[in-house]
Amino acid sequence: MNIEKVVDRAYYWVDEKAKRTSLLFARKxxxxxxxxxxxxxxxxxxxxxxxxxxxSFAQNSVSEIGDPQSCDYWRYCAMSGTLCTCCGGTxxxxxPGSEAxxxxxVGTCRNPVDGxxxxxxYNDCCGKSxxxxxxxxxxxxxxxxxxxxxxxxxxxxxxxxxxSYHCTVSIILGTAD
Amino acid sequence: xxxxxxxxxxxxxxxxxxxSSVFAQLPPEEMSIETMPTPGANWFISKTSNGGYIFDAVxxxxxxxxxxxxxxxxxxxxxxxxxxYAAESYLARGVHGERTDIVAIYDFENLSPxxxxxxxxxMARLAVRTHLALTNxxxxxxxxxxxxxxxxxxxxxxxxxxxxxxSTPGCAVTMPVGENDLLQVCGDxxxxxxxxxxxxxxxxxxxxxxxxxxxxxxIFDRVSRSKEGWFLITHAxxxxxxxxxxxxxxxxxxxxxxxxxxxxxxxxxxxxxxxEDLGLVYVIMHEGAVxxxxxxxxxxxxxxxxxKTRIHRMKLDSPAGSIMVTQEDEPKLIVAxxxxxxxxxxxxxxERTIETPEAQNFEDF
Numbered sequence: 001m002n003i004e005k006v007v008d009r010a011y012y013w014v015d016e017k018a019k020r021t022s023l024l025f026a027r028k029x030x031x032x033x034x035x036x037x038x039x040x041x042x043x044x045x046x047x048x049x050x051x052x053x054x055x056s057f058a059q060n061s062v063s064e065i066g067d068p069q070s071c072d073y074w075r076y077c078a079m080s081g082t083l084c085t086c087c088g089g090t091x092x093x094x095x096p097g098s099e100a101x102x103x104x105x106v107g108t109c110r111n112p113v114d115g116x117x118x119x120x121x122y123n124d125c126c127g128k129s130x131x132x133x134x135x136x137x138x139x140x141x142x143x144x145x146x147x148x149x150x151x152x153x154x155x156x157x158x159x160x161x162x163x164s165y166h167c168t169v170s171i172i173l174g175t176a177d
Numbered sequence: 178x179x180x181x182x183x184x185x186x187x188x189x190x191x192x193x194x195x196x197s198s199v200f201a202q203l204p205p206e207e208m209s210i211e212t213m214p215t216p217g218a219n220w221f222i223s224k225t226s227n228g229g230y231i232f233d234a235v236x237x238x239x240x241x242x243x244x245x246x247x248x249x250x251x252x253x254x255x256x257x258x259x260x261x262y263a264a265e266s267y268l269a270r271g272v273h274g275e276r277t278d279i280v281a282i283y284d285f286e287n288l289s290p291x292x293x294x295x296x297x298x299x300m301a302r303l304a305v306r307t308h309l310a311l312t313n314x315x316x317x318x319x320x321x322x323x324x325x326x327x328x329x330x331x332x333x334x335x336x337x338x339x340x341x342x343x344s345t346p347g348c349a350v351t352m353p354v355g356e357n358d359l360l361q362v363c364g365d366x367x368x369x370x371x372x373x374x375x376x377x378x379x380x381x382x383x384x385x386x387x388x389x390x391x392x393x394x395x396i397f398d399r400v401s402r403s404k405e406g407w408f409l410i411t412h413a414x415x416x417x418x419x420x421x422x423x424x425x426x427x428x429x430x431x432x433x434x435x436x437x438x439x440x441x442x443x444x445x446x447x448x449x450x451x452x453e454d455l456g457l458v459y460v461i462m463h464e465g466a467v468x469x470x471x472x473x474x475x476x477x478x479x480x481x482x483x484x485k486t487r488i489h490r491m492k493l494d495s496p497a498g499s500i501m502v503t504q505e506d507e508p509k510l511i512v513a514x515x516x517x518x519x520x521x522x523x524x525x526x527x528e529r530t531i532e533t534p535e536a537q538n539f540e541d542f
Contacts, residue, residue: 147395
């Protein structure tokens with residue numbers, strides 16, 4: 001899955017949340033009440049930082065250090081599976097002929113270069129035999145399968161034409177703080 | 178005078194003729210196929226990604242193999258029908274092509290597939306023992322799904338039909354309770370009871386109080402049966418015994434495994450096992466930090482659940498990734514390490530190591 005699709009999904013999520021919240025306000029609040037509150041919200045808005053996703057993509061790139069083919073690489077703190085960097089892909093791209101799963105699990109990893117915590121999306125690449133090179137199983141923040149958004153045990157080849165697992169990439173969604 | 182060539186030819190002919198006369202006295206052997214004998218005490222299935230290897234824990238001998246899909250979560254059995262049940266997932270061309278998820282039924286005698294039921298292509302395809310559960314009345318098989326939302330496929334193993342798919346958002350793990358009910362662990366820190374009618378349809382759904390925090394100290398998605406319910410264990414090592422009475426979910430007070438805060442439960446697969454009648458609980462342990470719950474442990478700690486006290490620390494030569502205890506009067510502790518190690522579950526003495534591909538979980542039968 002490429003970065004554009006991740007961004008699209010993030011925007012879609014924000015849009016949906018905003019729509020639902022607006023509808024909720026519209027149902028529950030009178031117009032006078034709404035106007036009195038909106039002034040406070042506008043004034044206070046400047047105190048809030050921009051969304052983490054927006055801030056992240058405002059940067060051109062992240063400075064990194066280490067070997068992306070090693071399980072110790074900072075992006076892989078909650079990684080489980082085979083590293084696509086060892087299988088003809090990179091840490092953001094699937095190997096040739098495989099399919100990127102749009103549905104992922106997430107983790108938070110600290111970049112040793114800038115000391116910032118980054119929200120990571122781990123996307124499986126699917127539709128080929130398991131690569132079985134550079135196996136990696138880190139469990140920082142990992143949770144059981146009943147809490148599947150934070151579970152790296154799950155096979156995440158959902159929403160793809162072929163559901164066999166090949167390898168996993170790790171994509172930065174933004175800073176976590 | 179014989180030449181050397183003539184002598185060699187003579188000797189060769191002599192030996193050949195001698196040999197022929199010997200073979201002429203033996204009837205030719207015939208190839209045959211074994212059938213499974215009646216299962217003995219302490220037989221168990223070692224479920225691997227290559228299938229289910231059936232072993233006799235007493236002799237260490239392999240009895241046969243259940244060929245299963247590589248995505249099969251577990252295999253279970255029903256003595257009264259002399260059948261094994263496994264959830265399986267296949268792709269038409271091996272790694273691509275049309276997917277078909279099934280519940281396969283195998284017979285005891287030949288370990289052969291005798292029937293199958295097609296289920297929705299939603300099974301979670303993870304090697305977790307409780308992603309497959311036969312209700313206590315032996316009628317309905319529950320297969321845990323992830324698509325990626327959680328659900329359960331119910332199959333009537335007697336009528337060989339798929340009944341329906343129950344949506345269970347935020348909950349996983351399938352623990353048979355009562356006659357025909359299932360208990361689950363949920364991400365909001367509760368348990369969920371789903372009661373089925375005789376046809377396998379949901380009749381009642383009950384949620385427990387919140388009793389754990391999935392972020393601070395989650396319950397493992399690996400559990401073990403107790404005499405009246407199930408033992409659950411948290412990442413920090415607190416054990417809860419849970420059971421049901423009708424529509425009520427009962428959660429006993431948790432008890433800590435130990436005072437050594439640097440020791441934690443952990444294993445790649447089944448981290449906890451128990452002997453139901455004796456009330457003994459076995460937990461794979463290691464020394465490690467928070468979030469090392471998938472590190473295979475180099476000790477097994479044994480607890481008496483009645484007194485809630487540790488009775489033994491068992492050191493292992495190789496780290497353990499999965500355990501199971503057979504339920505006989507002379508139980509065996511089955512440990513997946515380098516091969517499968519068999520221990521006396523009461524004296525903790527090592528009895529043998531069985532060579533087998535990496536075991537993910539075990540089934541006692």
